[in-house]
Amino acid sequence: MAKITLSDLRHSYAARPIRDDDWALKHLDVEWRDGGAYALLGPSGCGKTTLLNIISGLLRPSHGRVLFDDRDVTDLPPDQRHIAQVFQFPVIYDTMTVGQNLAFPLRNRGVDEATVKARVAEIGEMLELSGMLDKRAKNLTADGKQKISLGRGLVREDVNVIMFDEPLTVIDPHLKWQLRSKLKELHQRVRRTMIYVTHDQTEALTFADQVVVMNMGEVVQIGTPVDLFERPQHTFVGHFIGSPGMNVVPCGIAGGQATVAGHTIPVANPVAAGDVRGRIEMGVRPEFIAFDPGGLPVDIVKVSDAGRFRIVDTRLGDHSVKVLVDEGTEIPADGARIVLRTDNTRLYADGWMIGAGRDAGRGDAGQGDVA
Ligand SMILES: Nc1ncnc2c1ncn2[C@@H]1O[C@H](COP(=O)(O)OP(=O)(O)OP(=O)(O)O)[C@@H](O)[C@H]1O
Numbered sequence: 001m002a003k004i005t006l007s008d009l010r011h012s013y014a015a016r017p018i019r020d021d022d023w024a025l026k027h028l029d030v031e032w033r034d035g036g037a038y039a040l041l042g043p044s045g046c047g048k049t050t051l052l053n054i055i056s057g058l059l060r061p062s063h064g065r066v067l068f069d070d071r072d073v074t075d076l077p078p079d080q081r082h083i084a085q086v087f088q089f090p091v092i093y094d095t096m097t098v099g100q101n102l103a104f105p106l107r108n109r110g111v112d113e114a115t116v117k118a119r120v121a122e123i124g125e126m127l128e129l130s131g132m133l134d135k136r137a138k139n140l141t142a143d144g145k146q147k148i149s150l151g152r153g154l155v156r157e158d159v160n161v162i163m164f165d166e167p168l169t170v171i172d173p174h175l176k177w178q179l180r181s182k183l184k185e186l187h188q189r190v191r192r193t194m195i196y197v198t199h200d201q202t203e204a205l206t207f208a209d210q211v212v213v214m215n216m217g218e219v220v221q222i223g224t225p226v227d228l229f230e231r232p233q234h235t236f237v238g239h240f241i242g243s244p245g246m247n248v249v250p251c252g253i254a255g256g257q258a259t260v261a262g263h264t265i266p267v268a269n270p271v272a273a274g275d276v277r278g279r280i281e282m283g284v285r286p287e288f289i290a291f292d293p294g295g296l297p298v299d300i301v302k303v304s305d306a307g308r309f310r311i312v313d314t315r316l317g318d319h320s321v322k323v324l325v326d327e328g329t330e331i332p333a334d335g336a337r338i339v340l341r342t343d344n345t346r347l348y349a350d351g352w353m354i355g356a357g358r359d360a361g362r363g364d365a366g367q368g369d370v371a
Contacts, residue, residue, distance in 0.1 A: 002034055002068040002069040002160035002193060003031065003032065003033055003067075003069050003070075003193075004031070004032040004055065004066070004067070004068055004160070004161060004193065005030070005031045005032075005065075005066070005067040005070070006028050006029065006030045006031075006032075006051075006054070006055075006064065006067075007029060007064055007065045007066075007067065008028075008063060008064040009025060009027070009028040009029070009030075009054065009063065009064035009065070010023060010025055010026065010028070010061065010063040010064055011023065011024050011025040011047075011050055011059070011061045011062050012024060012062050023217050024047050024050045024217055025047045025050055025051060025054075025061070025217050026216070026218045027218070028064070028218075028219055030212065030219060030222070032161075032193060032195065033193070034069070035191045035193055036193055036194075036209060037184070037187045037196070037207060037208050037209045038193075038194065038196065038208050038209070038210050038211070038212060039195075039197075039198060039203070039208035039210075039211045039212065040052075040195055040197045040204075041198055041200075041201060041204040041211050041212065041213050041214070041240075041241075042199065042213060042214035042240075043199055043215065043240070044199060046214040046216060046217065047217045048197045048199075049165070049197070051214075052085075052163055052165060052197055054066060055161070055163065055195070056081065056085060056163065057073070057077055057078035057080075057081045060074065068160050069160075081160065082156075082158050082159050082160045083161055083162075084152070084153035084154070084156060084162045084163070085153065085162075085163045085165065086146075086149045086152075086153045086162070086163070086165065086167045087149070087165050087167070088166045088169040088170065089170060090146045090148065090149045091149055091152075092137045092145050092148050092149060092152075094136070094137055094138035095136075095138070096136075096137055097133065097135060097136060098124070098129055098132050098133050098134070098135055098136075098137050098140070098148060099120050099124065099133035099134060101137050101148050101151075101152060102119075102123055102124060102133075102148065102151045102152060102155055103116045103119075104152065105152050105155055105156050106119060106120075106155060109156070109158075119155050119157070120133065120155065121133075123151045123154050124151070126151075126186060126189065127147045127150060127151050127182070127186075128147075129144075129147060129148070129151065132144075142170050142171060142172070143171045143178075143179060146167060146171060146179065147179070147182075149167070150167070150179075150182075150183070150186070154186065154192075159192065160193065161192070161195060162192055162194045162195075163194075163195045163196075163197065164183070164194065164195070164196045164197065166198055167179075167183075167196070168180065168200075176203075180206050181206070183196070183207055184206065184207055187207075196208060201241050205225040209224065210222060210224060211223060211224070213228065213234075213237050213240065213241070215234075215236045215240070220233065220234040220236050220237055221233040221234060221237045228241050229242060229285070230344060231346075231353075231356075232246060232283065232353070233352065233353050233356050234351050234352055234353065235283055235348050235351045236351060242285055242286075242287075243306075244286055244311055244322050244324070246283050246284065246286075247283065247284050247285070247286060247289075247320075247321050247322055248281050248282075248283050248348070249282050249283075249284075249316070249319045249321065250279070250280070250319070251280055251281060251282040251347070252273075252280065253273040253280060253347065254273070255270075256272060257270055258282040258345070258347055260282060260316060260317060260319060261316055261317020261318065261319065262317070263296050263317075265282065265340055265345060266342045267342065267345045267346055267347050268342060268343050268345060268346050269347055269353065269354050269355040271347060271354050271355060276354055278349040278350035279349065280348070281347070281348045281349075281351075282345060282346070282347055283345070283346050283347075283348050283353075284340050284341070284344060284345040285324075285344060286311065286322040286323055286324035288341040288343075288345065289322075289323045289324075289338050289339070289340050289341070290323070290338065290339055290341075291323070291325070291331065291332060291336060291337065291339075292339040294337065295337035295338045295339035295340075296316060296337060296338055296339070296340075297316075297335070297337055298314035298315060298321065298336050298338050299314060299315045299336070300312060300313070300331065300332075300333075300336050301315055301320075305327070306324075307327075308327055309324050309325065310324070310326075310327055310329070310331070311323075312324075312331055314336065314338065316338070321338070323338060
């Protein structure tokens with residue numbers, strides 16, 4: 001196991017990067033704690049695979065260093081980094097039994113047979129594969145095969161980190177939640193550093209203690225699932241996490257508070273207008289808005305059912321504002337008014353939460369919490 005530090009990291013696939021867009025990874029300073037469960041979450045093209053390949057040694061970063069427990073491994077080849085990887089598609093040997101597949105990484109490294117037997121039995125039990133260790137691997141279902149891949153990642157005791165790259169892609173939707181909770185349980189049992197790469201917020205939020213959110217080659221926030229929900233450091237995090245995402249409304253500033261459509265709205269991070277520049281917006285999640293006769297007047301545009309909740313599309317002046325209410329909540333037909341919870345309403349400048357600092361919530365992937 002190891003702490004992993006990415007220091008002053010940048011990567012471009014272009015020979016001579018000039019524009020900002022030429023960088024697949026713009027600038028990263030991240031520390032992944034020894035034994036932590038991390039998710040790397042972001043949309044397609046944000047740089048997740050590039051980052052994984054840099055950690056595993058398949059790619060040398062254009063700038064910066066990779067450290068495992070303060071040892072510089074930037075120039076070490078993959079086979080000397082002791083990393084286990086689980087990919088989207090199960091990587092198994094069809095002609096071998098389940099047990100032989102699990103034993104393969106150990107036998108390959110010359111581990112003695114008594115240890116191999118003990119480890120295979122232990123991992124087989126953890127993954128509920130004990131009853132089928134003697135079966136041919138090719139006869140297993142997709143989720144069974146992916147369990148073997150997971151098992152091969154877990155079986156070695158000398159790995160610094162286990163990286164999962166979208167490991168549930170080929171798993172049936174109804175089995176996904178089972179494997180997801182299995183992975184979480186496995187982390188709690190083995191306490192290895194694990195990095196789970198995904199573009200799916202549910203997978204990231206269920207697996208990880210800390211989620212590293214990336215967008216366009218940058219880390220925009222590192223935090224617990226609660227941090228990301230309650231204190232999005234960037235409007236991208238507000239949009240990307242949550243369903244529906246955070247309301248982001250262009251606004252002015254007066255007396256430190258937000259002004260929208262002529263109304264002053266108190267915020268958690270007031271700021272003097274002269275102290276900020278750039279595109280100013282107010283962000284508040286639909287969950288933190290309620291109908292209240294003492295609130296701001298809105299027009300109701302649409303009401304949609306979302307299971308136990310209803311999503312109400314409203315207009316505040318020229319701006320669209322979504323409100324999430326329990327299914328039993330009465331929605332006023334006329335003269336609707338809304339109240340925004342001040343603690344969860346914040347000002348953003350050029351996407352970044354004002355007052356948190358652009359580097360807040362980034363850096364040490366164990367200390368993501370700010371504001
Ligand atoms: N071999 C390559 N050569 C040139 N550009 C590349 C190469 N690999 C990735 N890129 C570019 O680098 C950026 C980051 O890509 P990357 O594959 O790391 O993102 P990702 O988040 O893993 O996306 P996905 O989820 O689709 O795999 C993208 O703009 C991509 O087009």
